[in-house]
Amino acid sequence: MYSQVRVYYPYVSPFDPCPPIRVKTYQVNPQLFMQFQPENMRQFTPAEALIHGTLWPDLYSSYSGRGDQEGLEGAYDNRKPSR
Amino acid sequence: MTTANRPVDEQFYQLLRRLQELDFVLVELNLYLDTHPHDAQAIEQYNQTAQQRWEVAQEFESRYGPLMNFGHSYSDYPWQWKEAPWPWQV
Numbered sequence: 001m002y003s004q005v006r007v008y009y010p011y012v013s014p015f016d017p018c019p020p021i022r023v024k025t026y027q028v029n030p031q032l033f034m035q036f037q038p039e040n041m042r043q044f045t046p047a048e049a050l051i052h053g054t055l056w057p058d059l060y061s062s063y064s065g066r067g068d069q070e071g072l073e074g075a076y077d078n079r080k081p082s083r
Numbered sequence: 084m085t086t087a088n089r090p091v092d093e094q095f096y097q098l099l100r101r102l103q104e105l106d107f108v109l110v111e112l113n114l115y116l117d118t119h120p121h122d123a124q125a126i127e128q129y130n131q132t133a134q135q136r137w138e139v140a141q142e143f144e145s146r147y148g149p150l151m152n153f154g155h156s157y158s159d160y161p162w163q164w165k166e167a168p169w170p171w172q173v
Contacts, residue, residue: 037115039122046104046132055111 004028004061029061091147091168098143099173102150105136
């Protein structure tokens with residue numbers, strides 16, 4: 001299983017007036033790698049499906065918001081007041 | 084509107100939750116079948132889930148009054164549709 005979160009390192013200008021964000025992440029969702037949904041995929045129970053927002057675990061993509069970037073270099077620098 | 088609140092107990096929320104779960108499965112299967120009209124197994128699951136949904140809705144309505152108006156649910160006497168709680172109050 002591949003990671004649904006990918007990372008890239010944007011260019012940082014030496015004249016950037018703001019603290020640079022050196023690492024950025026983006027989400028790649030499972031449906032991007034599924035040409036056409038196959039039949040008879042395994043399913044969540046109805047209760048689980050409601051919580052996950054999909055009936056099929058293989059199409060579930062978690063999203064934990066900006067917390068994804070926790071621990072990545074510089075990710076929070078832009079959140080702190082610069083002075 | 085607040086004079087004769089319907090009784091709301093644990094079972095009220097359990098049945099409503101069950102309905103919500105089954106409704107979501109039906110939405111998913113409906114959308115899936117739109118692009119997979121020949122998946123017989125999924126159609127069977129859709130029909131079974133619709134049946135289950137109907138049973139849960141019947142039970143809910145017999146205990147707590149109509150889920151829908153304009154002739155899609157029955158009402159006891161006196162007229163039950165106007166009774167609280169409204170969907171946004173539960």
